[in-house]
Amino acid sequence: MHVPSVTAGYLAILALLYAALALLVIRLRQSNLAPFSDGGNVALRNAIRAHGSFIEYVPIITLMVAFLEMSGTPATRIHVLMGALLLSRLIHPLGMYARPGTLLFWIGRAGGIFITISLLITCAITTLSRTIAGASSALK
DSSP, X not given: OOOOHHHHHHHHHHHHHHHHHHHHHHHHHHHTXXXXXXXXXXXXXXXXXXXXXXXXXXHHHHHHHHHHHHTTOOHHHHHHHHHHHHHXXXXXXXXXXXXXXXXXHIIIIIIHHHXXXXXXXXXXXXHHHHHHHHHHHHHO
């Protein structure tokens, strides 16, 4: 087992993106005098949801990828998984701010969540299969 350094590098970049999303929410809360909720402001509501969506998915996917990296998954595969997570989390907020029905809306929102959910399922199944394989080999 080794330190998940590839995952850690991507996580650092994702943390900076998360900070940017948080700062946007703070700025919009201050400018709209809305310390709680969204104050009825659509831009603030979208910023809150983009921030919330990020924190709903990134930790669990990153944790599973880190486990996969520590269990010996090739670095190329880890780069693909974490690169896809980074891409999905970059395009999703763009879609949140796009006008509904536009191409940017569909690419950002639908594409971002499709990639994210695909990663969630892929990582879960891969982690489960490795866990089951490891448990069965330990029993032998």
